[in-house]
Amino acid sequence: MTTATAPLWPAPLATGPLDAVVAVPGSKSLSNRYLVLAALADSPSLLRSVLASRDTHLMASALETLGVTVDRGTDWRVEPGAQRGLRGSVTIDCGLAGTVMRFLPAVAALADGPVHFTGDVEALARPMGPVIRALQALGVRVDEEGETGRLPFTVHGRGFVRGGQVDIDASASSQFVSGLLLAAARFERGLVVRHTGPTLPSLPHIEMTVAVLRAAGVQVDDSRPAIWEVAPGRIAGRDVRVEPDLSNAAPFLCAAMVTGGTVSVPGWPAQTTQPGGLLPGFLERMGARTSLDGDVLSVTGTGAIHGVDLDLHAAGEIAPTLAALAVLADSPTRLRGVAHLRGHETDRLAALAAEITRLGGQAEQTSDGLVITPRPLTGGAWRTYADHRMATAGALIGLRVPGLEVEDVATTAKTIPDFVGLWTAMLGS
Template identity: 60%
Template sequence: MSDSSELWPAPSARGLIEAELTLPGSKSLTNRALVLAALADGPSVVGRALRSRDTLLMAQALTGLGALVGTSGPDWSVSPAAFDRDAKVDCGLAGTVMRFVPPVAGLSTGRIDFDGDPHMRNRPVGEVLLALRALGVRIEDDGRGALPFAVLGQGSVKGGCVVIDASASSQFVSALLLAGARYDEGIDIRHDGKPVPSLPHIDMTVAMLRARGVEVDDADANRWAVAPGPIAAVEETIEPDLSNAAPFLGLAAVTGGRVLIRDWPTETTQPGDALRDILEQMGCTVSLDDDGLEVRGPDALRGVDLDLHDVGELTPAIAALCALAESPSHLRGVGHIRGHETDRLAALATELNALGAAVTERADGLSFRPAALHGGVFHTYADHRMAHAAALVGLAVPGVLIEDVATTAKTFPGFADVWAGLLS
């Protein structure tokens, strides 16, 4: 990665943008597939795996637990973990590594130490650790409920029923579901608290478990039960990352142009699929066929009133579009994204307002009034989605300088080069 103090001039559009592109694979699908492959009953293949900082950190974490992960080509081979050694896990800024790997580490006979980038010590993981303790797993965290911590496995986990508050992150549920089939009694997760955000990500986890022969009962609200049993080894091809499509589809939305994302799935559990409806509400023309997803932008973007509770990761890109819209907007239901890579609500309000936008930060969202924007420095807070938002604003506003655009390598290495190439 480049020096985080480096400022990257966001290219502005000189007219309508016409582009067709293929996106890298989904981070969410890749990291879930890697975890399940490490727990499977034989060798697996993760086809078209995303190669990014987050997925390589996951591969390294599972390798530390004794799995063999071949990451040299586009299709990654995975042999199951031995779970017979001590290891140190670097979580970086990857919430999936920090939350998904500890329930797996409970199956090890070794001491597994977890830490990550400085900001990761502020991201919530305590509910996962409390759940593991309730299931009999020994955790050392000096009472912090946060990084750094250690999981001291006994070679097996009894499992059973556990009650958690997953209102801060759906990943708390997914983390326990992914490993639960390997627990002696499976796992029965009950959520007690405010509504769980990003429920489509739990649906994604359940679908991937069922595709590997795991029995999952999710018939009742706020309850997910996984029966004990083997996890079948599979060969899976990873879908394009639909959340990473947001800035690229925004090229059409902002410029009134046309963008085609190839290989867009006709059926998917990825929350990013919601972009189709959101962009239509903002005035775009959207069509999906065998070629992919095509978006044609309007003469001017309309403001929207949206509850993004289930698709919170789209908030930064949608916020950038709202700041450029000709009428007011309100984004609601996303108080939980204050616990993402940064406090995204505070960061978006601060950075957009610094460029002249009229953004009001609310407890669970943002409100926008139309305003004339100007150039300036847009800080990213080591958050890849903040960089995406800045790039979108830069399309329509000359002179936007993005601090640490290299943070986009978290889920899309080479983003800046691809973006600039589409605008050259």
């Protein structure tokens, strides 16, 4: 977590309505899925517009550790390691990247020796039990070396995984399902994954995984609810362009509502599996006007921000941004369906409630979300808890609240390499 000695960034105060175009970098979720599939493919891949952030560099470095070649130029060229065998007797640093710690254990099971997984201090608190139990059920030896169901642990690869079928409770994160599906075509018998938990958050992320698998020639049957069947077979190398990260676009688009102006993001896809694609509809309910002209999405603030009741189970990653917007609304907001946010980079529900309250606002935790009641706010330090979305939420509130200082804004490098530069350019400063 961040500390009292972390640097404070004075969040810029908006001086008037915005009229800005912000080019958002590529999707982290898609970038890391493409990287995993490229590493397991039967031919090289060219990945264009990859997000070059801490999370994607952690993924690339982890794959290189396993023997994959990743040339990180303007476009990223990936020479797969699966054909000559993935390398074991190595250590993977997951940092704080959920996609690395949850996507790569199944890949590591295909390596020719033990693969040790570790990460940042904050990562040691993130749940990992479902993927560990699933691999063990598939006959893969996994030694847990810390708290049960947490990093660090070691996957003992044998060069192959028999596959078959496995039950998993992915209530804490859809990444547990995606991590198994991404490697499943390389298992000897493929894999049937059945989700057994009471809820399944961020289903669009699993749909994203299924879509990228099919685009790479993998046969996936998702016709039954909460069951996915991946047939064994080849994974094709691809030449693919990564969509802009629509969730990372959220704070910039929401800035239009806070200032009463217009912010436009080019490259917005007409159809997408990204959860951030749901954002325009949410913002319209909160009082914005949105329009899609070709591939340019524009959001215009009307001068009002309305409180709403939103079920965000399919788009939990934009909850911190919408919570920041709700603090500035004209009536209370309830955010529901996001209990799984307690297991992200930090407990996001507790963190948001603490920081909103610190500024004089009112935010109450519920079993699966937050209730936010707008109150006059004062400036002060906004702690980020090493969480990039906490940092961008603080910047958004700071557009209207004088004297707000975001602690450790550099944590945004996890998914937005130059957030401060993009933010100040949007404001024209």
